[in-house]
Amino acid sequence: MKKETGVAISMGIIFGLVFSFVVILNTQKNQTVTQKQQTQKKVVTGAGTGVAIEPLIVSAPTDGVVLDTNKVSLKGTTEKGSFLVVQTQTKDLTATAENGAFTIDVPLSLGENVIHISSYPKGTGGKVQEKELKVYYLTAN
Amino acid sequence: MNKKQSLLISVVAVCLCVVPAVIAISPTLEPTKSASISATPEEKGAQHLLDTLKSQAEALQKKDQRAYVGIVSKIKDSIVTINATEGVDEKTYSIKIDDTLTHLYRIAGTKTNEIKKGDLKEGDYIIVTGQMLDNTVEANDVYIDEQFLVKTGRISEISKTDYYLKVITYDKDEYTLDIQNSTRQFMLNVKTKEIESIGFSKMKEGDSVHFVVSKTNPGTSKEKNRYDAIRVLVIPQEFSVQ
Structure with a gap:
């Protein structure tokens, strides 16, 4: 076998191994995040009921994000059938998360927007779950 | 062996390492919009890497915009x-x-x-x-x-003569909300689940209340945690216990 053939094979194997390592590492990272989210689901219990309920998780937008549009899509998950109240300084919005997931378009005011999300799960004796985000809609016009 | 053959061998070597790795993780890879139906496993893996790098770059950009x-x-x-x-x-x-x-x-x-x-x-x-x-x-x-506070709590006391509510939030903070003529008052209709405009007399102790106040302009002569309410949304106790 010639020298350049050996070099070519070695380089091919090294590149292949590096690429495989990066892909596998990235996949494992994604799996860890998913497992963490699944573990969190069993933490919250309804007041006095002892029944495990899904926690209120807001996946978007990110707290403290700066935007240049006057509305934002609020996404997340909660206990199935929960009644949601989304409140900002200018608007009250309500929705029912029939299957647990929710997407709500929230209008934004110029400047700081405090988005307060409350989830009223069914049959938990009034146990309310809350999250608060601050989103900044900034434009010079 | 000429250069063409060397190149061919190196390509085969890359494929031998990459293909098993991609096949091993392919069931866990989520499909992406940009990946075409006819994409090979190698292309899917590369696309996934590109998407990851793109989202990380976007996240860094947003981080800079804080x-x-x-x-x-x-x-x-x-x-x-x-x-x-x-x-x-x-x-x-x-x-x-x-x-x-x-x-x-x-x-x-x-x-x-x-x-x-x-x-x-x-x-x-x-x-x-x-x-x-x-x-x-x-x-x-x-x-x-202007700095606003947006909170939720339970009404612990109502003054029908001085038009104020005392509210204890779920974080155990106590607020006094003065209901002014300018305060917008709403209540959830338990049956229709619609939000309706109401008067002060409809509120009662034990109800949940979502309120908005201005921390910058709390109103005149206010003690700590006392504000003129800008807007209140009452969720009746009957709804909470359903």
Whole structure:
């Protein structure tokens, strides 16, 4: 076998191994995040009921994000059938998360927007779950 | 063996390492919109890597666009000090105002009015965008805004004569809300789940209340945690126990 053939094979194997390592590492990272989210689901219990309920998780937008549009899509998950109240300084919005997931378009005011999300799960004796985000809609016009 | 054959061998070697790895992780890879139906496993893996790098770059860009928010505590020359509350932590930021590069605005409803550095005063609630360098934010834009509190709690006391509510939030903080003529009052209709406009007499102790107050303009002669309510939304107790 010639020298350049050996070099070519070695380089091919090294590149292949590096690429495989990066892909596998990235996949494992994604799996860890998913497992963490699944573990969190069993933490919250309804007041006095002892029944495990899904926690209120807001996946978007990110707290403290700066935007240049006057509305934002609020996404997340909660206990199935929960009644949601989304409140900002200018608007009250309500929705029912029939299957647990929710997407709500929230209008934004110029400047700081405090988005307060409350989830009223069914049959938990009034146990309310809350999250608060601050989103900044900034434009010079 | 010529150069062409060497190249062919190296390509085969790459495939031998990459293909098993991609096949091993392929069931866990989520399909992406950009991946075509006829994409090979190698292409899918490469696309996934590209998407990851793209989202990380976008996240870094957004991170750079963060806002620094707080109440002005000191103004000295071109440096403005703000006190910020981040969760339970109190932080202090130094903001550098450049006479030519920094733009200052006052937010008034749906408009921003450009102002001068001299218009900024202690006690103002400001939002600053810019880059943090050596513990100082090099301000691009500074906005003077109104600070609002948006909270939820349970009504613990109602004064029908003095028109106020005492509310205990789920974080155990107590607020007194003065209901003024300007206060917008709403209640959830338990049957229709629609929000309806109501009068003060409909509220009762034990109901949940979602309220908005202005921390910047709490009203005249207010003690701590007492505000004129801007808006209240009442969720009747009957709904909560359903």
